[in-house]
Amino acid sequence: MTEIVRAAGAAQFLSFVPRLAGITPVRSVVAVPFTGRRTMGLMRLDLPGAGHAGERAFAATLVGLLCRIEGATAAAIVIYADEATRDAPRRPLVRAIEQRMEAAGLPVHDALWVGARRWGRYGDPSVGGARAEVMTGAYEGGLAADAVPPDLEPPFVDAVRHELGRPMAVPVALREDVPAFFERMLADDDQDAAATAALVWALDRPALRDVGLLTWCDGVDRGDQAVRAQLDWEADVAYPMSLARRMWGEGPRPDPPR
Structure with a gap:
C-alpha cells in the first residue's frame, strides 16, 4: 500500500516541509496528508520516547487524527531525529505507523527521515544524502x-x-x-x-x-x-x-x- 515518489522528488519534498510547517521541525514526527497528488497541510507531533507500547499508542493517535481529515487519500511520514548516523532512525515507530495506516486503509505516500547529518527513505538505503540538501527551506536562527x-x-x-x-x-x-x-x-x-x-x-x-x-x-x-x-x-x-x-x-x- 506504499506509493513511492521519485528520489529527486523526495529531496525536494523534504525541502518544502519547513515551509509548510512554518518552523524547522526537530525531534518530531511530521505527517503530510494528501488528497490525490495535492498536499492538505501538515501535522507535527513531538517525537515520542522509544518503547514498544508507547510507539504503538502514538501510532494509533497519529493515524486517528489523519483519519479525521476529510478528503485525505494518503499521507507522507517524516521523522526528524537527532541521530548522526547513516542508518534510518526509529524504525519500530515507523513500522507501527505504517501498520496502523494500512489497517485504516490510508496509503503511505512515502516514509522519510532527517537526521543530524543525513536524510533518507525508510526501506530504501539507496535514497538519501546530506542533510543540507533538504534544508533549503528551513528556518534557521530565529524568526523568519x-x-x-x-x-x-x-x-x-x-x-x-x-x-x-x-x-x-x-x-x-x-x-x-x-x-x-x-x-x-x-x-x-x-x-x-x-x-x-x-x-x-x-x-x-x-x-x-x-x-x-x-x-x-x-x-x-x-x-x-x-x-x-x-x-x-x-x-x-x-x-x-x-x-x-x-x-x-x-x-x-x-x-x-x-
Whole structure:
C-alpha cells in the first residue's frame, strides 16, 4: 500500500516541509496528508520516547487524527531525529505507523527521515544524502521574515528579534500566572516587543503552547487546569482525557470570538 515518489522528488519534498510547517521541525514526527497528488497541510507531533507500547499508542493517535481529515487519500511520514548516523532512525515507530495506516486503509505516500547529518527513505538505503540538501527551506536562527505578519512595522519586528536574542529576559515575563499572560495577549492588541517575544518563546515550547491554546479556547480556568495537568504529567500522572481531546479537535466548540 506504499506509493513511492521519485528520489529527486523526495529531496525536494523534504525541502518544502519547513515551509509548510512554518518552523524547522526537530525531534518530531511530521505527517503530510494528501488528497490525490495535492498536499492538505501538515501535522507535527513531538517525537515520542522509544518503547514498544508507547510507539504503538502514538501510532494509533497519529493515524486517528489523519483519519479525521476529510478528503485525505494518503499521507507522507517524516521523522526528524537527532541521530548522526547513516542508518534510518526509529524504525519500530515507523513500522507501527505504517501498520496502523494500512489497517485504516490510508496509503503511505512515502516514509522519510532527517537526521543530524543525513536524510533518507525508510526501506530504501539507496535514497538519501546530506542533510543540507533538504534544508533549503528551513528556518534557521530565529524568526523568519516571511513568517511575520505584513502589518507589523520593521522596527517592531527588529525589537522582537532583539528581545529573543536575550535568553534571560524572555522567561522573566512568564514568571507570573501563565494562563493570565496568554489571556492578556489575547485581549490587548497593543503589545510591546518584550511581551511579544515572550509569547513567541512560549509558543515554541510544547508544554506552554498547550496551556496557551487551551486558555485561548476556553478561558483562564481551563488554562489553570492545563498547568496542573502538565505538572502532574511531569510526575508520571496521566494527562486528563478531557484536555487531551480538546487538543485533538474533539469536545465542545471553542468560543469563536476568542
